Amino acid sequence: xxxxxxxYLKNKTLEPQLGALFEPMLxxxxxxxxxxxxxxxxxxxxxxxxxxxxxxxxxxxFDWKTLVAALEQKLGQPxxxxxxxxxxxxxxxxxxxxxxxxxxxxxxxxxxxxxxxSIEILKGIGLPTEVTERFTLGKMKGSHIIGHTRxxxxxxxTMAGSHPFSTGADLCLVHNGSLSNHALLRQDLRxxxxxxETENDSEVAAGYLTWRLRQGDSLAEALNGALxxxxxxxxxxxxxxxxxxxxxxxxxxxxxxxxxxxxxxxMASEYRAFATLPGIENARVWEPEPATLYVWERH
Amino acid sequence: MKTIDLSTASVRDLNQALHExxxxxxxxxWAVTHPGGQHNIAAGLDEALKIDIHGPAGYYCAGMNKKAxxxxxxxxxxxxxxxMMSGSVRVKGNASQSAGATAHGGLLVIEGDAGARCxxxxxxxxxVVQGNAGHMSCFLGQAGRLVICGDAGENLGDSLYEVRIYVxxxxxxxxxxxxxKDMRPEHLQELAELLQRAGVAEDPEAFRRYxxxxxxxxxxxxxxxxx
Numbered sequence: 001x002x003x004x005x006x007x008y009l010k011n012k013t014l015e016p017q018l019g020a021l022f023e024p025m026l027x028x029x030x031x032x033x034x035x036x037x038x039x040x041x042x043x044x045x046x047x048x049x050x051x052x053x054x055x056x057x058x059x060x061x062f063d064w065k066t067l068v069a070a071l072e073q074k075l076g077q078p079x080x081x082x083x084x085x086x087x088x089x090x091x092x093x094x095x096x097x098x099x100x101x102x103x104x105x106x107x108x109x110x111x112x113x114x115x116x117x118s119i120e121i122l123k124g125i126g127l128p129t130e131v132t133e134r135f136t137l138g139k140m141k142g143s144h145i146i147g148h149t150r151x152x153x154x155x156x157x158t159m160a161g162s163h164p165f166s167t168g169a170d171l172c173l174v175h176n177g178s179l180s181n182h183a184l185l186r187q188d189l190r191x192x193x194x195x196x197e198t199e200n201d202s203e204v205a206a207g208y209l210t211w212r213l214r215q216g217d218s219l220a221e222a223l224n225g226a227l228x229x230x231x232x233x234x235x236x237x238x239x240x241x242x243x244x245x246x247x248x249x250x251x252x253x254x255x256x257x258x259x260x261x262x263x264x265x266x267m268a269s270e271y272r273a274f275a276t277l278p279g280i281e282n283a284r285v286w287e288p289e290p291a292t293l294y295v296w297e298r299h
Numbered sequence: 300m301k302t303i304d305l306s307t308a309s310v311r312d313l314n315q316a317l318h319e320x321x322x323x324x325x326x327x328x329w330a331v332t333h334p335g336g337q338h339n340i341a342a343g344l345d346e347a348l349k350i351d352i353h354g355p356a357g358y359y360c361a362g363m364n365k366k367a368x369x370x371x372x373x374x375x376x377x378x379x380x381x382x383m384m385s386g387s388v389r390v391k392g393n394a395s396q397s398a399g400a401t402a403h404g405g406l407l408v409i410e411g412d413a414g415a416r417c418x419x420x421x422x423x424x425x426x427v428v429q430g431n432a433g434h435m436s437c438f439l440g441q442a443g444r445l446v447i448c449g450d451a452g453e454n455l456g457d458s459l460y461e462v463r464i465y466v467x468x469x470x471x472x473x474x475x476x477x478x479x480k481d482m483r484p485e486h487l488q489e490l491a492e493l494l495q496r497a498g499v500a501e502d503p504e505a506f507r508r509y510x511x512x513x514x515x516x517x518x519x520x521x522x523x524x525x526x
Binding site: 257272 | 335336338354355393414433
């Protein structure tokens with residue numbers, strides 16, 4: 001199973017409430033995915049030339065202060081940072097490749113959840129309510145957010161196996177479904193230099209998109225490529241710096257429903273996730289067509 | 300009329316109260332408020348109740364219905380009226396996929412659009428969709444009638460048995476063994492009756508009929524080499 005949810009705000013005055021509006025949506029999908037949960041929130045953007053990284057560790061007592069000091073010394077650049085439970089968000093002008101290399105050397109057990117100017121990916125194992133409370137989702141601000149509740153079918157229940165998966169700068173993927181050709185595709189993508197941390201099928205879908213985007217594809221081209229190259233069932237929601245996209249496999253096996261008002265666009269596996277949204281009774285509610293790309297972005 | 304508010308009562312409480320009516324009928328008319336897209340609302344009914352659900356319902360709404368008349372004033376999720384035996388279900392909004400799946404009898408009216416696989420494996424139900432129906436509708440349909448006033452998606456009536464399908468709009472493609480057939484007087488009459496029962500003002504003459512070519516019923520000896 002698995003549940004996926006997304007909320008994109010058209011009305012900027014709602015941005016301070018993004019977390020509060022989204023938390024009940026994610027929690028309503030608990031019985032579709034009680035193993036682990038996660039979300040990618042977009043907001044608090046750093047200026048051009050800076051980068052924001054979200055790091056995570058399983059160790060709740062991890063000494064982030066010492067790590068950041070060591071990184072600052074190595075990179076010769078100041079790092080603005082804050083801690084959120086088992087995660088830390090770092091903002092700096094240092095180049096991404098340099099930070100990745102310094103981290104691999106200094107703290108190889110730290111996971112880089114996301115990188116970009118706006119995105120923060122926070123995820124973990126446990127009931128969705130444990131994950132949202134851990135990271136205080138209800139108080140977060142931002143322009144848009146996508147999330148996932150996982151019922152594992154293809155691989156282990158681990159933090160690395162939970163969604164969203166980062167697919168490049170400010171990009172991420174959540175997946176409901178299962179892919180049957182992930183083993184072969186993983187081999188091919190490894191040959192192309194894509195690194196995989198798990199045996200998870202969704203991570204392969206994320207790696208596939210990363211690869212296509214690196215090859216110069218637009219998001220639409222990469223997702224249309226996925227329709228051809230991925231064998232299996234999927235509803236994908238893709239978070240981008242400016243919005244999100246939704247696509248279903250050609251026979252639309254996995255559920256998806258969309259809702260739009262003047263204030264927001266919401267997507268979810270089931271309508272239940274919309275029940276607490278303001279003005280939902282007057283929203284336009286419909287199901288996305290199979291093999292059709294839907295994109296909402298600020299221009 | 301009795302009203303049950305699903306923002307305070309559970310679906311289990313609601314369904315238990317409705318099922319008890321099959322043992323002893325004390326209240327024929329029911330209203331359900333704040334359904335919030337919850338699953339299994341009014342499933343397994345076995346009495347001639349009249350139920351109005353005010354808002355969107357989730358999966359399997361009015362599933363396995365026998366005798367009752369259920370109206371959903373909103374959209375419904377997957378499998379509305381699945382395995383219905385008799386009675387009627389009316390959806391004022393859109394229905395998700397597999398509406399009326401495997402149902403044996405009764406009438407399902409969807410005033411909006413139906414998603415994919417509408418009437419999959421239907422076994423005697425009559426379904427009237429006022430809008431469009433999604434891909435693979437009536438897959439493996441065995442008995443009953445499916446009326447689509449809008450357009451039909453890809454692979455309509457794939458591996459069809461004996462359902463008669465009437466479509467007013469365009470059919471994106473027909474599935475294996477589904478063909479267009481002549482509209483004879485008995486079909487116009489049957490369609491007129493169905494539309495009238497569904498309360499839909501459409502002209503039967505504007506519809507085309509599709510049915511089974513009956514080529515997949517038995518093993519074809521020419522295919523023996525494939526095994």
